[in-house]
Amino acid sequence: MNATHSSSSSGGSGIGSGPLGYGNAPTCYFVMIGTKDNPIYEAEFIAVNTARSSSGGATIPEAKKEEFRHLNQFIAHSALDMVEDIQWSTNQMYLKSIDKFNERFISAYLTAGNIKLLLLHDAKSEDAIRNFFNDCYELYIKTLLNPFYEPNSIISSAAFDTKVRLSAKRYL
Amino acid sequence: MAKQYKTLGDDIWKNKVEKINAELFTLTYGSIVAQLVKDYEDFSEVNKQLEKMGYNIGTRLIEDFLARSAVGRCQDFRETAEMVSKVGFKMFLNITPAVTNISADGREFSLVLDENPLAECVELPDQALVDELWYSNILCGVLRGSLEMVQMQVDAFFVTDTLRGDDITEIRVKLVRYLEEEVPAGED
Numbered sequence: 001m002n003a004t005h006s007s008s009s010s011g012g013s014g015i016g017s018g019p020l021g022y023g024n025a026p027t028c029y030f031v032m033i034g035t036k037d038n039p040i041y042e043a044e045f046i047a048v049n050t051a052r053s054s055s056g057g058a059t060i061p062e063a064k065k066e067e068f069r070h071l072n073q074f075i076a077h078s079a080l081d082m083v084e085d086i087q088w089s090t091n092q093m094y095l096k097s098i099d100k101f102n103e104r105f106i107s108a109y110l111t112a113g114n115i116k117l118l119l120l121h122d123a124k125s126e127d128a129i130r131n132f133f134n135d136c137y138e139l140y141i142k143t144l145l146n147p148f149y150e151p152n153s154i155i156s157s158a159a160f161d162t163k164v165r166l167s168a169k170r171y172l
Numbered sequence: 173m174a175k176q177y178k179t180l181g182d183d184i185w186k187n188k189v190e191k192i193n194a195e196l197f198t199l200t201y202g203s204i205v206a207q208l209v210k211d212y213e214d215f216s217e218v219n220k221q222l223e224k225m226g227y228n229i230g231t232r233l234i235e236d237f238l239a240r241s242a243v244g245r246c247q248d249f250r251e252t253a254e255m256v257s258k259v260g261f262k263m264f265l266n267i268t269p270a271v272t273n274i275s276a277d278g279r280e281f282s283l284v285l286d287e288n289p290l291a292e293c294v295e296l297p298d299q300a301l302v303d304e305l306w307y308s309n310i311l312c313g314v315l316r317g318s319l320e321m322v323q324m325q326v327d328a329f330f331v332t333d334t335l336r337g338d339d340i341t342e343i344r345v346k347l348v349r350y351l352e353e354e355v356p357a358g359e360d
Contacts, residue, residue, distance in 0.1 A: 145195075145293035147202025148209070148300075157295055 028172055029072040029120040030164070032140065034152040035113070037080060041155045044069070045168040075099075076118045079106045083116050093137075094130050109133035113151075115140065124172065132171040139163050177254050180241065181262035188240050189263055198292045205307060215303040222306075226313015234318035237263065249347050250274060252324070253281040256315070256345075265289055269343075279347040282331070284340050296335050306330040308341075315345060323351045 032041040079099040086095055087110050099106040101120075107129050109117040117133055143149050143160055204225075208218045241259055246252045253271045262268050267289065273282040290308045306312075312328040319326045325348040332338035 142293050145199070145202075146295050147199070147206040148295065148297050159295065 028168070029076070030168070031076050031118050033080065033116040033118065035115065036152065038152065040153065043161065043164055045165065045172055072120055075101050075106065075120055079108065079118060080116065083108045083110065094133060096126060109137065111137055111140070121172070128171045132167055135167040136164055174254055174258065177258035181259040181268070184240055184259065184263050185266060194289055198289060201290045202294060215300055215305040219306050219309050222309035223313040226310035227317035229310070230314040230317020231321050233264070233314060234321045237318070249278050257283055281345055283343045283345065288341055291335055294335060301336055306333060307335050312343060325349050325351055
C-alpha cells in the first residue's frame with residue numbers, strides 16, 4: 001500500500017506545496033482500480049448540475065490542474081485502505097461514502113471481480129451516485145466481454161470513455 | 173419460392189435443432205480469434221487460419237444440413253443462395269442474412285448480415301483496423317467448404333464489416349465452377 005503512494009507522489013512535485021483552497025472547482029474524479037491496485041481507467045468530470053458559483057470565475061491555471069490530478073490520485077489511493085476494510089462488513093456492492101478529505105467525499109463501489117470504482121465528489125445525492133456506478137459497472141462488464149480486452153489492463157477504448165462521460169452528465 | 177424456404181428454415185430451427193447459450197458461443201469464438209491474434213501476430217495470417225477452420229467445419233456441416241433439411245438439388249445458383257441464407261444460416265445461427273446484388277449472369281451474390289452473433293460486444297484493437305482483420309472470416313470458410321461438398325467451387329470473402337466501422341456486414345460469394353465427379357485416385 002505504501003508503494004502506491006510513492007508512485008503517485010513522485011509524479012507531482014506540488015502535492016504538499018500549493019494551498020488546498022481549490023475547492024471552488026466542482027469537478028468529480030472517477031477512477032477504476034484493478035485487483036493489483038493498478039488504475040485501469042480514470043476520468044474527470046466538470047459537474048454542470050451543481051449550481052456552485054465559483055469565486056472570481058477565473059479559469060484554473062494549467063499548473064494547478066496538474067496538481068489537482070495528482071492530489072486526486074493520492075486521495076483515491078489512500079481511500080483504498082478504507083474500501084478493503086469495509087468490504088468485509090457488508091454484502092452490498094455499493095459502499096456509499098467511505099472517506100472524507102477536507103470538503104470532498106469519496107464514494108466507492110466494489111464489483112464482484114474485486115474492481116474498485118471510486119468517485120471523488122462534493123456533496124451529492126447518494127442515489128445519483130449509485131445510478132452512475134451501476135451504469136459504469138454495466139459498461140465495464142461489456143468491456144470484459146470483448147475478447148481482445150485483457151482483464152486488469154488499461155481500458156483505452158474511446159467508446160467506453162464517451163459512454164462513461166455521457167452517464168456522468170446524466171447523473172452527476 | 174422464398175416463402176417456402178423461410179418456413180422450412182423456421183420449422184427446422186424450432187423443432188429439429190439443439191440449442192446452446194449464445195453468450196457461451198460468442199465468448200468461445202472470441203477467445204479463438206484472440207488466441208490466433210496472439211499466436212500469429214499477422215492479421216492476414218489470422219484471416220487465412222479462420223478461413224481454413226471454416227472450411228473444415230463446412231465440409232462436415234453440409235452433411236448435417238442435408239440430413240435435417242432433406243431438400244433436393246437446387247435448380248440454379250440463385251436457389252442455392254436462397255437456401256443458404258434462409259435455411260442454412262437460420263438452422264445454425266438463427267439469423268437470416270439478406271441475399272442482394274445478384275450479378276447478371278447469376279454467378280455471384282451478396283449476403284448482408286444485419287446481426288452477427290459471433291461478434292457481440294466485440295471491439296477490434298486499433299492495429300486490427302489498420303491491418304484488415306475480418307473477424308468473422310470463419311463464415312467464409314464454412315460457405316466454401318460446404319458448397320464444395322455439393323460440387324460447387326466458390327470464393328467467399330468479406331466486403332464490409334460493422335466491426336471495422338462500415339455500415340453493414342456483407343459477404344460476397346462468387347461461383348468459380350461446378351465440379352465434375354472425379355474418379356478417386358488409384359482406381360482406373
